[in-house]
Amino acid sequence: MSEYLRKIKSPADVKKLGMVELERLAEEIRDRLIQDVAKTGGHIGPNLGVVELTIAMHYVFDTPRDSFVFDVSHQSYVHKLLTGREDRFDTIRQPGGLNGFMLRTESEHDSFGAGHAGTALSAALGMAVARDMSGGTEKIVALAGDAAFTNGISFEALNNVASTKQMLIILNDNEWSIDKNVGAIAEYFHKIATNPTYVNLHDRATGLIEKFGGRAAAHLARKAEEAAKGIVGRGMLFEEFGLNYYGPVDGHNLPMLIETFKFLKTQNKPVILHALTQKGRGFAPAMEQQKKFHGLGSFDPETGATKPAPQKTYSEVFAETLTKLANVDDKVVAITAAMPNGTALDLFRPMHPKRYFDVGIAEEHAVLFAAGMATKGYKPFCAIYSTFLQRAFDQIVHDVALQELQVVFCMDRGGLSGDDGPTHHGLFDISYLRGIPNIIHMDPKDEDELQDMMQTALEHKGPSAIRYPRGIGPGSVLKDVPVALEIGKAEVLQDGSDIAIFALGNMVAEATKLAKLLAAEGQSAAVINARFAKPLDVDCVAKYARKCGVLVTMEDHVLAGGFGSAVLEALSGAELEVPVVRVGWPDQFIEHGKAEDLRAKYGLTPEAALVRVRPHLKHAVVS
Known part of the structure; x- marks a missing residue:
């Protein structure tokens, strides 16, 4: 089965x-990736595309002395298999198992943790400069996909890269991020890759490598470089930044890659190698459906088939609702930062193609772009994961909220993101948005309320944010026409006199369960769907603080600065003293795992909340 892979205990x-x-090892790795990820889910397409690149990197360089920095690092599975983690690979993305991204605490071979795009070049440059300052000789290698170059941070790093003595950037060009790459940078790379001179060089490459080894690799690199330069004018884009450009080369030709890396390892200057790869290589379903197989749950390793979702996800409800809103309002536009599939805007795109904008992996630009459109009377809905919107904090404050522009931030993956772990948990958006003036922040209890909140945002003449969870909701029946909510008004689902439970978003269902547990103990519990993290319904909070002996807040968010903190602030402002039990995530980064397991571990369950509430029940009063 795995004659060679099982023998790899280290690079x-x-x-x-x-x-x-x-070559046989590469085949075994592809088979192992398909078989194991079919069970655990994960980023199968990107990893199938970097098998030969990763093998060649480890064949020529020496980690952990040399440092490999993977951009995003979702394509680090092969690296994990070759660095002593093969025997645990079937635990990837599972509770207590390997992380789906690079993690410094997991292995000495993981030199830099990541989970967001555009970070590799800056981090690698920092390592290289630190090495130079310390008089070191180790090599620094950054592997970044072509989509990472649509991110502004990559170009900020390129602006400084000439300051180091040695650094190798490998441009892994497969023309995809999650969806097809867009914009001028993608066109630029495509122009190089389709140059007839390169195609001719590619056809000759294998024979030359076999005959002449490293000298042929260097020769091919120089010839391809000259050909590419001839396409775009006097100097390559990267050379203008102070890097020597080599390529493009076949990213699946192991002999060529090894000899090329040997040559580039000797270069005491910053260089970039342009490698063309195929995302999903070796697995037909992943090649045919590259968007789907970028990252997914479990699948059939033979056919690639996946189990259909039992109902529409929050993302799908969002996209279908946005389509409805756009049908009746020609000022509604949709903006995504390279995530049409993850945000489900690929459902909106065919219905309103001229009002759909994918700006690439550039969240800061997405928000500023939306702000500009808003000044002209358009109503942009920015669909960006909660954890990725963090990158555009300054633009939200300075360019949207300060100017009171009507931009709607639709934050997918608000709350725990399960298997993807701490880089993808959307646990901070209430904290980082709540302190910004002029913005409203909403969190729906179900899919139908998400529709209503989108209508609310459409009618609100200012900035707003809506957070909603990953995956499916409770399966509520959707109204034909969404209804705008009264801003800052909570919904009392159940009245009570002993204890009041204020819950936000998907924790409303848990609040209802807690109320039933309390009822079984003779306690009358009110359940309030807060709806708004900002503005908070302070009148409702004050009313139940006076009426009940205990308040409970429940949120799928960190406690520090979150919804519970807003309730405490409201009580302080009203000079009301009442015990408050806050249920939410602690002040630490939460590991990957199944959502239900993590909630149980960290006390975000009705049963755990009941235990914390009991000591206060003696203070309960009857109005």
Whole structure:
């Protein structure tokens, strides 16, 4: 089965293999990726595309002495298999198992943790400069996909890269992020890759490498460089930044990659190697459906088939509702930062193609772009994951909220994001948005309320944010026509006199369960769907603080600065003293795992809340 892979206990074992054995190792790795990720889910397409690149990197360079920095690092599965984690690979993204991204605490070979795009070049440059200052000689290698170059941080790093003595950037060009790459940078790379001179060089490459080894690799790199320069004018874009450009080369030709890396390893200057790869290579379903197989749950390893969702996800309800709003309002536009599939805007795109904008992996630009459209009377809905919107904080404050522009931030993955772990948990957006003037912040208890909140945002003449969870909701019946909510008004689902439970978003269902547990103990519990993290319904909070002996707040968010903190502030402002039990995530980064397991571990369950409430029940009063 895995004749060679099972023998790889460290990168040193990769270096012992001959070329035929390395090719066989690549086949075994692809098979292992498909079989294991089919069970655990994960980023199968990106990893199938970097098998040969990663093998060649470990064959030529020496981690952990040399440092590999993977942009996003969702394509680090092969790296994990080659660095002593093969025996645990079937635990990837599972509770207590390997993380789906690079994690410094997981292995000494993971030199830099990541989970968001555009970070590799800056981090690698920082390592290289620190090495130079310390008089070190280790090599720094950054592997970044072409989509990472649509991110402004990458170009901010390129602006400074000439300051280092040695740094290798590998541009892994597969023309995809999650969806097809867009914009001028994508067109630029495509122009290079389709140059007839490169195609001719590619056809000759294998024979030359076999005959001449490293000298042929260097020759091909120089010739391809000259050909590429001839396409775009006097100097390559990267050379203008102080890097020597080599390529493009076949990112699946192991002999060529190894010889090219040997040559580039000797260069004491910053260089970039442009490697063309195929996302999903070796697995037909992933090649045919590259968007779907970027990252997904479990699937059939033979056919690639996945189980259909039992109902529409929050993302799908969002996209279908936005389509309805756009049908009746020609000023509604949709903006995504390279996530049409994850945000479900691929459902909106065919219905309103001229009002759909994918700006690439550039969240800061997405928000500023939306702000500009809003000044002209358009109503942009920015669909960006909660954890990715963090990157555009300044633009939200300075360019949207300060000017009171009507931009709607639709924050997918608001709350725990389960298997993807701490880089993707959307647990901070209430805290980082609540202190900004002029903005309203909403969190629906179900899919139908999400529709109503979108209508509310459409009618609100100012900035607003809506957070909603990953995956499916409770399955509420959707109204044909959404109804705008009264801003800052909570919904009392159940009245009570002993204890009042204020819950936000998907925690409303847990609040209802807690009320039933309290009822079984003879306590009358009110359940309030807060709806708004900002503005908070302070009148409702004050009313129940006077009426009940205990308040409980429940949120799928960190406690620090979150919804519970807003309730405490309201009580302080009203000079009301009442015990408050806050249920939410602690002041730490939460690991990956199943949502229900993590909630149980950290006390975000009705049963755990009941235990914390009981000591206060003696203070309960009857009005």
